[in-house]
Amino acid sequence: xxxxxxxxxxxxxxxxxxxxxxxxxxxxxxxxxxxxxxxxxxxxxxxxxxxxxxxxxxxxxxxxxxxxxxxxxxxxxxxxxxxxxxxxxxxxxxxxxxxxxxxxxxxxxxxxxxxxxxxxxxxxxxxxxxxxxxxxxxxxxxxxxxxxxxxxxxxxxxxxxxxxxxxxxxxxxxxxxxxxxxxxxxxxxxxxxxxxxxxxxxxxxxxxxxxxxxxxxxxxxxxxxxxxxxxxxxxxxxxxxxxxxxxxxxxxxxxxxxxxxxxxxxxxxxxxxxxxxxxxxxxxxxxxxxxxxxxxxxxxxxxxxxxxxxxxxxxxxxxxxxxxxxxxxxxxxxxxxxxxxxxxxxxxxxxxxxxxxxxxxxxxxxxxxxxxxx
Numbered sequence: 001x002x003x004x005x006x007x008x009x010x011x012x013x014x015x016x017x018x019x020x021x022x023x024x025x026x027x028x029x030x031x032x033x034x035x036x037x038x039x040x041x042x043x044x045x046x047x048x049x050x051x052x053x054x055x056x057x058x059x060x061x062x063x064x065x066x067x068x069x070x071x072x073x074x075x076x077x078x079x080x081x082x083x084x085x086x087x088x089x090x091x092x093x094x095x096x097x098x099x100x101x102x103x104x105x106x107x108x109x110x111x112x113x114x115x116x117x118x119x120x121x122x123x124x125x126x127x128x129x130x131x132x133x134x135x136x137x138x139x140x141x142x143x144x145x146x147x148x149x150x151x152x153x154x155x156x157x158x159x160x161x162x163x164x165x166x167x168x169x170x171x172x173x174x175x176x177x178x179x180x181x182x183x184x185x186x187x188x189x190x191x192x193x194x195x196x197x198x199x200x201x202x203x204x205x206x207x208x209x210x211x212x213x214x215x216x217x218x219x220x221x222x223x224x225x226x227x228x229x230x231x232x233x234x235x236x237x238x239x240x241x242x243x244x245x246x247x248x249x250x251x252x253x254x255x256x257x258x259x260x261x262x263x264x265x266x267x268x269x270x271x272x273x274x275x276x277x278x279x280x281x282x283x284x285x286x287x288x289x290x291x292x293x294x295x296x297x298x299x300x301x302x303x304x305x306x307x308x309x310x311x312x313x314x315x316x317x318x319x320x321x322x323x324x325x326x327x328x329x330x331x332x333x334x335x336x337x338x339x340x341x342x343x344x345x346x347x348x349x350x351x352x353x354x355x356x357x358x359x360x361x362x363x364x365x366x367x368x369x370x371x372x373x374x
């Protein structure tokens with residue numbers, strides 16, 4: 001299959017824009033598509049560091065900077081009709097018109113902000129490959145980041161049943177980048193944007209009441225930090241080091257979290273997660289096994305005290321089973337088989353589909369791991 005993969009125009013699709021999660025997902029998805037045998041035409045700004053794709057620049061770096069002005073690139077809103085997206089979308093739509101072939105598809109992670117391109121090419125399937133937002137394109141085939149978020153979006157959009165070609169595939173990560181520490185240091189960590197909705201006040205108060213050190217990583221308003229040591233926006237390597245050495249990671253998000261990359265990243269290090277008790281956390285956190293989901297301040301304090309007793313090997317192994325590139329490749333292969341079936345029998349397609357798919361997306365029957373402390 002040949003895939004026209006749309007990047008997001010607030011960034012270049014390179015590692016230099018690592019603070020933008022949509023940019024990260026685009027780069028990882030492009031690499032995954034190549035790994036499972038698809039041809040990729042990547043549309044973006046100026047340049048990319050993704051290997052093996054055909055890259056088409058739709059904006060110059062100077063144009064990108066002019067459109068976003070003083071707004072930090074990771075804070076640019078994704079809005080249909082914004083001058084940034086309109087300019088980018090028109091350029092992409094025109095290029096696709098001149099190069100499209102029967103059997104092509106278009107893929108985005110920007111939802112309705114890039115639906116204009118789908119409207120221009122209605123004969124090409126429009127794929128939203130990692131939905132962690134509510135602004136979905138009406139006619140797209142979707143992959144949601146969690147079951148919880150699928151149902152939230154159904155509520156937003158008035159869907160009372162199912163959609164046959166949609167799927168749930170968790171985000172995936174380069175697992176070799178996440179170190180493992182069997183005997184962590186005596187501190188807990190908060191990693192994320194410094195905004196009230198991320199629950200930073202809860203993280204600070206719970207750590208203080210528990211009598212443990214708190215290390216905070218991220219960008220935003222430092223005035224929100226009322227306890228602990230604020231490190232700022234550190235490099236990926238330093239962030240992963242701090243995640244791995246912590247006794248627990250605090251993620252007391254106050255809104256419904258579509259997935260929460262930090263949850264998976266912490267657990268890939270073997271670090272227990274302490275979170276609120278709704279949204280994607282009901283899928284990512286196995287209560288009392290990989291962390292604790294909390295509903296009161298007292299429960300957060302208790303969870304901090306209990307976290308050092310959890311088995312970090314089991315936590316890491318479960319995360320590796322669920323959030324590795326290998327797991328994602330299996331799931332996306334199956335999803336693309338569904339999309340290809342639309343050109344034939346569609347929902348009535350009788351080809352088997354479960355030989356590889358679904359084994360990693362459900363809770364393992366056993367969390368026992370064959371791994372030693374050596």
